[in-house]
Amino acid sequence: MIHCEGLVKIYKAADLEVFALQGLDLRVETGEMMAIIGNSGSGKSTLLNMLGGLDRPSAGSLAVDGKDMLKMSEPDLVRYKRESVGFVWQNNARNLIPYLTALENVELPILLRGRRKRMRALELLEAVGLTHRKNNKLHQLSGGEQQRVAIAIALANQPKLLLADEPTGSVDSRMADQILDLFREMNRTYGITIVIVTHDPHLAKKVDRVVAIRDGKISSEMLRKRSYAEELAELERGAAPADPGEDSHVEYAVLDKAGRLQVPAGYLEAIGVKDKNKVKLEVVDGKIVLTPPEEAS
Incomplete structure (x- = not known):
């Protein structure tokens, strides 16, 4: 579904150039549900904007659903945003129109494409568990309910790709669990590819793959x-739940095409390579070993 290679994004402000992405490589399979995490300023929201056609790369290649995002004309880009991709934002003001009811909010994008709106909108509200709130306006819905309406809106035009930017950032942990479970259900039911951008490590418990961005590149x-679906199936068979203290994921460093990787600062500090730009690299018993540089005598 998504193929990024050597993706670069440079923002210019006055005489300054800011590199938001610095040669990022990423593949996302069709039907996958995955998360992208990273600190503020790491480039994760910039990547999401380019996947959604809201921004264009400065260099590199980016293809979504077989479409070359660098070569798209403006009319093609508008069509792509209307037909191929759905958005869920943390800020509900970007998702919902306050003077419309929940049903009318979901009907609007369907109406813009000339489809039969009422039946489709009701089906989507039922899918997100909000049929009983269809006639309520924005101020009459809780934060979690508003976000579920936003998910219904994002699915209104049957997109192949759903992009969610910090979708659980404005709700409590219980509602965050419900929203993430809803994403999982939408992924299973509709086969839609879902990419969630977040800084919340709790998401790792709900998705099978988490990509970390550091300094504009994929770092790990x-x-x-075991897949999330396998764990749920085991619980349904009566198996004991996993120990909450046990790591559910294995973290792998990511090599770029030149064989480079980003070593986390904590690892370097642990071996005494703080404020240095060199390490000694050796192969010992079939393992690559990093050690601090030998001090000059």
Whole structure:
């Protein structure tokens, strides 16, 4: 579904150039549900904007659903945003129109494409568990209910890709669990590819793959030891739940095409390589070993 290679994004402000992405490589399979995490300023929201056609890369290649995002004309880009991708934002003001009811909010994007709106909108509200709130306006809905309406809106035009930017950032942990479970259900039911951008490590318990961005590049990937679906199936068979203290994922450093990787600062500090730009690299018993540089005598 998504293929990024050597993706670069440069923002210019006055005489300054800011590199938001610095040669990022990423593949996301069709039907996958995955998360992208990273600190503020790491480039994760910039990547999401480019996947959604809201911004264009400065260099590199980016293809979504077989479409070359760098070569798209403006009319093609508008069509892509209307037909191929759905958005869920943390800020509900970007998702919902306050003077419309929940049903009318979901009907609007369907109406813009000339489809039969009422039946489709009701089906989507039922899918997110809000049929009983269909006639309520924004101020009459809780934060979690508003976010569920936003998910219904994002699915209104049957997109192949759903992008969610901090979708659980404005709700409590219980509602966050419900929203993430809803994403999982939408993923299973509709086969839609879902990419969630977040800084919340709690998401790792709900998705099978988590990609970490640091300094505009993919630094590591975390893969589940057992898929989330397998764990749910075991619980349904009566198996004991996993120990909450046990790591559910295995983290792998990501090599770029030149064989480079980003070593987390904590690892370097642990071996005494703080405020240095060199390490000694050796192969010992079939393992690559990093050690601090030898001090000059």
